[in-house]
Amino acid sequence: MEKETVRIEGFSDAVFAIAVTLLVLDLHLPEEHLIKNGNDLFIFMKSQWPVFLAFILSFFSIFIMWVNHHKIFKQIYSRNSAIMFANGLILFLVSAVSYPTALLARYFNGEASSMVVAMYTGIFVLINFAYNLLWFLASRNKKLLRPGITDAAIKKIRNNYLYGFPIYLIALIFSFWIPAVSLMIILGLWIFWALSSGKIEMSINESE
Amino acid sequence: MEKETVRIEGFSDAVFAIAVTLLVLDLHLPEEHLIKNGNDLFIFMKSQWPVFLAFILSFFSIFIMWVNHHKIFKQIYSRNSAIMFANGLILFLVSAVSYPTALLARYFNGEASSMVVAMYTGIFVLINFAYNLLWFLASRNKKLLRPGITDAAIKKIRNNYLYGFPIYLIALIFSFWIPAVSLMIILGLWIFWALSSGKIEMSINESE
Amino acid sequence: MEKETVRIEGFSDAVFAIAVTLLVLDLHLPEEHLIKNGNDLFIFMKSQWPVFLAFILSFFSIFIMWVNHHKIFKQIYSRNSAIMFANGLILFLVSAVSYPTALLARYFNGEASSMVVAMYTGIFVLINFAYNLLWFLASRNKKLLRPGITDAAIKKIRNNYLYGFPIYLIALIFSFWIPAVSLMIILGLWIFWALSSGKIEMSINESE
Amino acid sequence: MEKETVRIEGFSDAVFAIAVTLLVLDLHLPEEHLIKNGNDLFIFMKSQWPVFLAFILSFFSIFIMWVNHHKIFKQIYSRNSAIMFANGLILFLVSAVSYPTALLARYFNGEASSMVVAMYTGIFVLINFAYNLLWFLASRNKKLLRPGITDAAIKKIRNNYLYGFPIYLIALIFSFWIPAVSLMIILGLWIFWALSSGKIEMSINESE
Numbered sequence: 151m152e153k154e155t156v157r158i159e160g161f162s163d164a165v166f167a168i169a170v171t172l173l174v175l176d177l178h179l180p181e182e183h184l185i186k187n188g189n190d191l192f193i194f195m196k197s198q199w200p201v202f203l204a205f206i207l208s209f210f211s212i213f214i215m216w217v218n219h220h221k222i223f224k225q226i227y228s229r230n231s232a233i234m235f236a237n238g239l240i241l242f243l244v245s246a247v248s249y250p251t252a253l254l255a256r257y258f259n260g261e262a263s264s265m266v267v268a269m270y271t272g273i274f275v276l277i278n279f280a281y282n283l284l285w286f287l288a289s290r291n292k293k294l295l296r297p298g299i300t301d302a303a304i305k306k307i308r309n310n311y312l313y314g315f316p317i318y319l320i321a322l323i324f325s326f327w328i329p330a331v332s333l334m335i336i337l338g339l340w341i342f343w344a345l346s347s348g349k350i351e352m353s354i355n356e357s358e
Numbered sequence: 359m360e361k362e363t364v365r366i367e368g369f370s371d372a373v374f375a376i377a378v379t380l381l382v383l384d385l386h387l388p389e390e391h392l393i394k395n396g397n398d399l400f401i402f403m404k405s406q407w408p409v410f411l412a413f414i415l416s417f418f419s420i421f422i423m424w425v426n427h428h429k430i431f432k433q434i435y436s437r438n439s440a441i442m443f444a445n446g447l448i449l450f451l452v453s454a455v456s457y458p459t460a461l462l463a464r465y466f467n468g469e470a471s472s473m474v475v476a477m478y479t480g481i482f483v484l485i486n487f488a489y490n491l492l493w494f495l496a497s498r499n500k501k502l503l504r505p506g507i508t509d510a511a512i513k514k515i516r517n518n519y520l521y522g523f524p525i526y527l528i529a530l531i532f533s534f535w536i537p538a539v540s541l542m543i544i545l546g547l548w549i550f551w552a553l554s555s556g557k558i559e560m561s562i563n564e565s566e
Numbered sequence: 567m568e569k570e571t572v573r574i575e576g577f578s579d580a581v582f583a584i585a586v587t588l589l590v591l592d593l594h595l596p597e598e599h600l601i602k603n604g605n606d607l608f609i610f611m612k613s614q615w616p617v618f619l620a621f622i623l624s625f626f627s628i629f630i631m632w633v634n635h636h637k638i639f640k641q642i643y644s645r646n647s648a649i650m651f652a653n654g655l656i657l658f659l660v661s662a663v664s665y666p667t668a669l670l671a672r673y674f675n676g677e678a679s680s681m682v683v684a685m686y687t688g689i690f691v692l693i694n695f696a697y698n699l700l701w702f703l704a705s706r707n708k709k710l711l712r713p714g715i716t717d718a719a720i721k722k723i724r725n726n727y728l729y730g731f732p733i734y735l736i737a738l739i740f741s742f743w744i745p746a747v748s749l750m751i752i753l754g755l756w757i758f759w760a761l762s763s764g765k766i767e768m769s770i771n772e773s774e
Numbered sequence: 775m776e777k778e779t780v781r782i783e784g785f786s787d788a789v790f791a792i793a794v795t796l797l798v799l800d801l802h803l804p805e806e807h808l809i810k811n812g813n814d815l816f817i818f819m820k821s822q823w824p825v826f827l828a829f830i831l832s833f834f835s836i837f838i839m840w841v842n843h844h845k846i847f848k849q850i851y852s853r854n855s856a857i858m859f860a861n862g863l864i865l866f867l868v869s870a871v872s873y874p875t876a877l878l879a880r881y882f883n884g885e886a887s888s889m890v891v892a893m894y895t896g897i898f899v900l901i902n903f904a905y906n907l908l909w910f911l912a913s914r915n916k917k918l919l920r921p922g923i924t925d926a927a928i929k930k931i932r933n934n935y936l937y938g939f940p941i942y943l944i945a946l947i948f949s950f951w952i953p954a955v956s957l958m959i960i961l962g963l964w965i966f967w968a969l970s971s972g973k974i975e976m977s978i979n980e981s982e
Contacts, residue, residue: 157367157428159781164375164580167788170869171796172379177873179880188889191881209869213862220781231553238421245378245417249385256387257399265396345855365575365636372583372788380587439761446629453586453625457593464595465607473604573783573844580791588795647969654837661794661833665801672803673815681812 154228158237162223165241166216169248173208176252177201204255207337208247214340215244215277222285222307228294236284243277258329267329268322274336275318282311314339362436366445370431373449374424377456381416384460385409412463415545416455422548423452423485430493430515436502444492451485466537475537476530482544483526490519522547570644574653578639581657582632585664589624592668593617620671623753624663630756631660631693638701638723644710652700659693674745683745684738690752691734698727730755778852782861786847789865790840793872797832800876801825828879831961832871838964839868839901846909846931852918860908867901882953891953892946898960899942906935938963 178201180194219240226233250270257266288294289304321335386409388402427448434441458478465474496502497512529543594617596610635656642649666686673682704710705720737751802825804818843864850857874894881890912918913928945959 157371160368160784161371161375161424161428163781163785164372164788165379167785168376168379168792169382170865171789171792172382174793174796174869174872175383175799177870179876182880185881185886187885188887191877191886191889205870206866209866210862213865216785217858220785234425238418241378241421242414242417245382246385246413248382252387253399256390257393261395262393262399263396265399365579368576369579369583369632369636372580373587376584376587377590380590383591442633446626449586449629450622450625453590454593454621456590460595461607464598465601469603470601470607471604473607573787576784577787577791577840577844580788581795584792584795585798588798591799650841654834657794657837658830658833661798662801662829664798668803669815672806673809677811678809678815679812681815 155223155226158229158234159220159223162219162237162241163216165245166212166219169245170209170212170216173205173212173248173251176248176255177205200258201255204251204258207333208251211274211336211340212244212247214343215240215281218281218311218343222281222288225296225299225303225307226288226294227296230291230294232287233284233294236280236287240277240280240284243273243280247273247277263329264326267325267332271318271321271325271332271336275315275322278311278314278318282308282315285311310343314343363431363434366437366442367428367431370427370445370449371424373453374420374427377453378417378420378424381413381420381456381459384456384463385413408466409463412459412466415541416459419482419544419548420452420455422551423448423489426489426519426551430489430496433504433507433511433515434496434502435504438499438502440495441492441502444488444495448485448488448492451481451488455481455485471537472534475533475540479526479529479533479540479544483523483530486519486522486526490516490523493519518551522551571639571642574645574650575636575639578635578653578657579632581661582628582635585661586625586628586632589621589628589664589667592664592671593621616674617671620667620674623749624667627690627752627756628660628663630759631656631697634697634727634759638697638704641712641715641719641723642704642710643712646707646710648703649700649710652696652703656693656696656700659689659696663689663693679745680742683741683748687734687737687741687748687752691731691738694727694730694734698724698731701727726759730759779847779850782853782858783844783847786843786861786865787840789869790836790843793869794833794836794840797829797836797872797875800872800879801829824882825879828875828882831957832875835898835960835964836868836871838967839864839905842905842935842967846905846912849920849923849927849931850912850918851920854915854918856911857908857918860904860911864901864904864908867897867904871897871901887953888950891949891956895942895945895949895956895960899939899946902935902938902942906932906939909935934967938967 177198180191185191185194250266250273253266254270257263285308289308292299292304295304317335317339321332321339324335325332385406388399393399393402458474458481461474462478465471493516497516500507500512503512525543525547529540529547532543533540593614596607601607601610666682666689669682670686673679701724705724708715708720711720733751733755737748737755740751741748801822804815809815809818874890874897877890878894881887909932913932916923916928919928941959941963945956945963948959949956
């Protein structure tokens, strides 16, 4: 059976690649007259740490989302309108990530901290929901999937995304209380996914 | 017969993907000194609703255009200069969508409302025209199409785009009268297309 | 013989696609306080005609360059460092087009007119030179080309680019004298290329 | 054995292509009221030489990095999580290059010169490190590589990147002392790589 989803993957890859690369546009230069020498620039750079932190956090989160997208679409061979639009929702949210990132960068240090962390974690709650939706829509019809995929493999992928949902919700709730903890939960979840994604792939291949 | 249009599709996918992802650049941050706390930010975000509405409307409209582009080019196997330039016209208009989107976002709430909705619906009239032109140029020479495509399938695709034209014109006319209705017509048309595109594809496959 | 240049084409396509889509970022919105109603916006849009003209001119010129790039690389099957870097030069110049475009848009109406038209035509002189260089480097070693390509076809492509060079130079010279004529020459050349590129392709296929 | 890394290459190509094309956004237009005629514009352009130099330097450096990425991935056939994330690190750094480029462009002429050259050379030290890491992770498991690759070819690629590291470090050290020398070292290294990359490829092919 031929894989029908090649052009969807190509388009999605491009959106992920652009979303991840546009993040750099939020690293703003200092006002020209504020910088007289290297020391001024060094002080400016230090004061910008939330900007760099937000840039790094968002870059690798979108990158891991792309890795996961890659992994899901390796199992999807056909497509229907439902998959097209669940994928469209993912791409919409991914392309929007740079906005809460810029808000986080600017207002993390200050009284609006809870608000911006809530929006930042909120978009990841939505993205996690969209991934669950995509896999739910794809896996309820085994004809759309890679021929020979086992039920165990389908369930493993589902659980991988399903378990993320309550954790993102907890991060969202923490943002109103101790915003820094929310960011650490998100960071922790990415590290877990980065490490576990290798394992899931292996076990899918083993079960073939 | 080998498909000759692979590189055109790749290039077009990239333009669609960039056009759709650049839209986020029009979500502007608040002026730094206006935001003292989370409440100020919340009030700012609420006041920005036309910006978010325009962003969502344009994202999904370009996304559906891409789905349709995908669908047309699945039926086109060869290419000539006429197809290249009809496709170029589509890409030009798609890449330009962000400009009327930004105008809509900024001036929808105000006296220039009719003007910006007219420009916004106007660009969709033009894009619909360009799709009709592309399919007209491709389908008048069956050698360019997928071998074995039926006349019924060709006609079905043509009608799909042809019927959109008067509706977009009505939306354009309404913009001078009740601009909100224009936007609802465009939204309605997208939902119709999203739902009907699944059906068209099925009936093309059935007719094979 | 397998085609080795697929990834170069993919990368080049992406650069062309981004360069062409970024042009829209130079369509600036009016200052918010200047626009009270639809009429103000209409007057603003009219005053912006050089911006729209420059946008259209540059979009279709980069698009035609992409069509030509596509056409050249259909004949190139292998690659060496020289081809990589001639292609890099083309991509560099293409990515830079938006800068003279923005200058043209802003200063065409005014005393700096000659200067900006000279820079605008100048970049096309350079791009034409880079295309000639690419084809010179590729065609001097027939092992790099599509197996079975005839000398007549090689010469036809060479002449197609070679004849452009003196015409771009004339456009550059006119820019110091009657700038509008320069732009018309460039526009004329694109129309000629758009029309002739179909013919060249046909005669290459005939000669097989 | 099928090549599994096609989609990674496509995604990476897109990030490289966007990173290289976004550089043009740092070529700023002059303030409108400063330019009265062509001469003013000419003087403005001359004063902008560090901006153009930084643009050219960064464009071709990212382009050569892409050529090298291309070359490494021609030898990598399978992938694991480690390769995914080493590649992610490369893409992160490549997408960030435009920030130190913009700083270099703005502050090279002035007292912050050492500081901006140090940041500019610093990012190339990091990128060189990431390439070494990628090849180290890929080559320690020959199952991931192109079947039939020789140890001599593996070693040749490793040395190519390894030798770059001390040279970049020297450039970094010079930046605190004579910043212009740092930039010349980086330029020299690129020319060396451009010339030598042709040779390495040949010798790998010979060893097959």
